[in-house]
Amino acid sequence: xxxxxxxxxxxxxxxxxxxxxxxxxxxxxxxxxxxxxxxxxxxxxxxxxxxxxxxxxxxxxxxxxxxxxxxxxxxxxxxxxxxxxxxxxxxxxxxxxxxxxxxxxxxxxxxxxxxxxxxxxxxxxxxxxxxxxxxxxxxxxxxxxxxxxxxxxxxxxxxxxxxxxxxxxxxxxxxxxxxxxxxxxxxxxxxxxxxxxxxxxxxxxxxxxxxxxxxxxxxxxxxxxxxxxxxxxxxxxxxxxxxxxxxxxxxxxxxxxxxxxxxxxxxxxxxxxxxxxxxxxxxxxxxxxxxxxxxxxxxxxxxxxxxxxxxxxxxxxxx
Numbered sequence: 001x002x003x004x005x006x007x008x009x010x011x012x013x014x015x016x017x018x019x020x021x022x023x024x025x026x027x028x029x030x031x032x033x034x035x036x037x038x039x040x041x042x043x044x045x046x047x048x049x050x051x052x053x054x055x056x057x058x059x060x061x062x063x064x065x066x067x068x069x070x071x072x073x074x075x076x077x078x079x080x081x082x083x084x085x086x087x088x089x090x091x092x093x094x095x096x097x098x099x100x101x102x103x104x105x106x107x108x109x110x111x112x113x114x115x116x117x118x119x120x121x122x123x124x125x126x127x128x129x130x131x132x133x134x135x136x137x138x139x140x141x142x143x144x145x146x147x148x149x150x151x152x153x154x155x156x157x158x159x160x161x162x163x164x165x166x167x168x169x170x171x172x173x174x175x176x177x178x179x180x181x182x183x184x185x186x187x188x189x190x191x192x193x194x195x196x197x198x199x200x201x202x203x204x205x206x207x208x209x210x211x212x213x214x215x216x217x218x219x220x221x222x223x224x225x226x227x228x229x230x231x232x233x234x235x236x237x238x239x240x241x242x243x244x245x246x247x248x249x250x251x252x253x254x255x256x257x258x259x260x261x262x263x264x265x266x267x268x269x270x271x272x273x274x275x276x277x278x279x280x281x282x283x284x285x286x287x288x289x290x291x292x293x294x295x296x297x298x299x300x301x302x303x304x305x306x307x308x309x310x311x312x313x314x315x316x317x318x319x
Contacts, residue, residue: 014089014121015066016278017208022067022085022119023048024201028166029085029119033150037115045072045080057083068106082106082114089121096133100145116147121173125151157184165195169205172212182221183211186229193232205274214308222231265297272301277310287315 003220027046030038037045049068067085072078084106099116102158106114118131128150135143157174158168168191176184192205241272266289271279291297296316303313 013085013278014024017211018087018089018119018121019067020204021208022087024204025166026069026083026085028069030083032160032164032167032170034117034148041074041081042074042078045078045200046068047071052124054175070110070112074083080112082110082112084114084116086116086118087121088118092120092122092125094122096131096145097145097148099131100133100143100199103145103147118147118149120149120151121153123153125149125154127154156296157250159189161191164191165197165202165270168192169208172209180221180225181213182218182229184226185209186225186232187220188213189229189232193235203272210276210305216308228303234302240265262292262294262297265294265301266291269297269304272304273310273313276307280310284315291316 015276027043069083133145152173155174157171157176168188188209
């Protein structure tokens with residue numbers, strides 16, 4: 001019987017979020033957590049290998065589905081290397097051996113040197129470390145394999161707030177040393193919104209903050225902080241409602257102002273929902289697209305800001 005080992009086994013929502021995060025922000029991730037290595041790489045040459053890497057062995061298929069990219073070094077003639085980032089959000093047992101096996105597989109298939117890294121979303125991973133996998137036999141160390149590991153849950157939020165919107169978004173997963181989680185969320189949102197990132201990247205990072213610092217995580221925050229947080233979220237929501245109106249006006253030139261405005265609002269709302277919750281059920285999309293009241297769409301847009309799951313979005317019933 002053929003078995004399959006996958007770097008993305010049992011893929012979860014967290015895996016999907018951070019696979020997209022790494023595709024958007026891999027250079028930022030490396031500069032943030034592995035600055036010495038990042039300083040020696042030419043990210044202008046970065047290319048992601050989106051096709052799954054598979055090797056078939058007798059009775060077993062080894063498959064890597066996580067983030068794999070090629071980039072050149074800045075030294076000499078610019079050697080092309082592989083960057084592999086494993087996202088682990090389920091079970092760290094066996095991770096060192098898996099990382100070694102993935103390294104060997106990539107080295108074999110691509111015939112290039114590999115920088116192996118892992119992003120751990122579970123607590124008690126030790127923060128920012130270099131891990132070692134060893135194999136010994138007959139009192140000899142036959143294998144000593146090193147890989148970089150980022151345990152986000154063990155880092156301090158305060159160390160990553162202040163001047164980097166990508167770091168500020170990741171601070172939502174970290175452990176505050178003295179700030180309340182609501183203060184971490186407020187600082188992160190303000191930093192992302194004020195950045196010069198594209199609107200799409202801002203929305204993605206805001207969704208990370210909203211996902212990992214939902215309302216129930218903010219219990220006990222002071223009234224002033226919660227008010228500032230609400231105003232920040234509403235301001236961001238209003239910007240996207242305005243975007244919907246602008247899109248609607250463009251559509252309105254062809255199909256009527258009101259109809260165009262509604263379509264623009266629906267398109268923006270669907271984009272917000274997909275960024276936050278991933279693929280949407282077909283029935284949900286159909287019900288949303290059937291809404292023809294701009295006020296209802298505005299209300300739904302505000303619901304997205306505080307929603308933790310798709311069930312928190314209340315669509316109007318069928319007529």
